Amino acid sequence: MELYSLTGSQLAELLKLGKISAEEILSSLSLRAAGKEEKVKAYVRFDGRLERLPGEGSPARGPLSGIPVSVKDNICTRSRNTECCSRILSGYRPPYDATVISRLKLAGASIISTKTNMDEFAFGSSTENSCFGPSRNPWDTQCVPGGSSGGSAAAVAADEAVLALGSDTGGSIRQPASFCGVVGLKPTYGRVSRYGLVAFASSLDQIGPITKDVRDSALLLNSISGYDPKDSTSVNTPVPDYTACLGLPVKGMRIGVPREYMVEGIDPQVREALLRSLEEFKRLGAECSEVSLPHTEFAVPVYYIIATAEASSNLARFDGVRYGFRTAAAEGINAMYSRTRGEGFGKEAKRRIILGTFALSHGYYDAYYLRALKVRTLIKQDFEKVFGEFDCVVAPTSPTPAFKLGEKMGDPLKMYLSDIYTISANLAGIPAISLPCGFTSGGLPVGMQIMSGHFREENILKLAYAYEQAASAGAESKRRPVL
């Protein structure tokens, strides 16, 4: 068994026993990446090998000592390129580490200095909006890995990463995890500090783990969670040991299945996979019932007002003055701003900035932005009602398996709809995990999503782990992408 193919917790065990060294893990992973990057393109600015940030990874120091963690290109690493896969941030090297990076250093992790690919500023669902070009889905390189954290998900699926960090504003961790057959978790809003995450939509963004299995997800969440005075939206609530709930019985857990997620637009094979998973939950002793989240149909329109409005405001800072790219020729300050932004942002970024500016502009604010905020309240209340009676909500992660490269690039609306099942969790601020629950007849992975109430990560991890253990007996769980 090659080291690169093991999970983080398996590697931690071998390190503890003194059977392997952190250097051996890193060199195994680096060789793997060197062999497969040409096909997968999970990393950006990849120069043929993976190295760790200096000064960490001594095997005796922490829970993640010697375990490699790959990082999305929108999370700041001091003195290392952090470009959000955008031309406008080309060459940017932050003068500080994001809080998640500082925490991972404390945990002893080997943080990989080469970043993972993403849609520019996390604007997208396919990783095709990257200024470095798209990543590929390891299960079928003609397909997208999903997005926006497509590089992180593809790297984990291709065994080019052990643990990875992504960010999730409308599904950007869960949807690529689902497309790539790995585990992706979006924590509760406020659970993980966003200090040093380049902001997209501040009321929705969260950083979270993308991993090979549920145990690794809990392990990585342990290290990145917690209050941070540098992020005023982080919440000062104790962080439990998220691995402690793994293996606890799920008998009697109440699972709600929203009827609005199982209707039109869902691929029949995705629906079948989810129904089979529900049978598995019943065998494990959980109770499954249909529930209603009646305002689900409004989630995508609400999101594309709120997320773009916040993005237009957050991206105002990219003006050619403080970091990154500046246009070569411009007379006067306003021309410099406009040309820098016109040349530096890609198509989707411009689309979202202009849509967001429009939604906030005089005369349209009440009709669009204020109305969207009110409908957001209704969506939040839908979940509050359901979680009054149920422990978890189970749903598909995405209505379809991975789609072909280029398939949705000409039609932004079609692309937006691939996040139809993930967006609500961001609007409501609740935690949600995506884990593999089968394959299509064409061999593409299908993901299932488990959601719970604020700060109830343990509910979703416990249920996800129970499912994963039950499914591990089947032949499907042994399938790996052929690269």
Next chain:
Amino acid sequence: MSEINDKIIDYTARLARVQLEGAELCELSVQIKGILDFIGKLEEADISNIEPTSHILPVNNVFRADAPAQSLPAEDAISGAPKRRGRYFSVPKVIE
């Protein structure tokens, strides 16, 4: 909701300080119109007596202690500037 046209998109792009080249404006107008038509669905939601949610958690006015602390050295803070003069950001002339 209002009719979107090239003029409105052009004006909004100016507000957002994004210069659009050639066919970009026209393409964006068509796409944004399509997206806004879809978003128009929000008119069907009954929002009477509903308060807006701009932030999901009951966290307001987060202050830190008014105590001196080390901040980023000036040299680090301007290290990413595309153009600088000494310890300052350099920009084109602001006052005509």
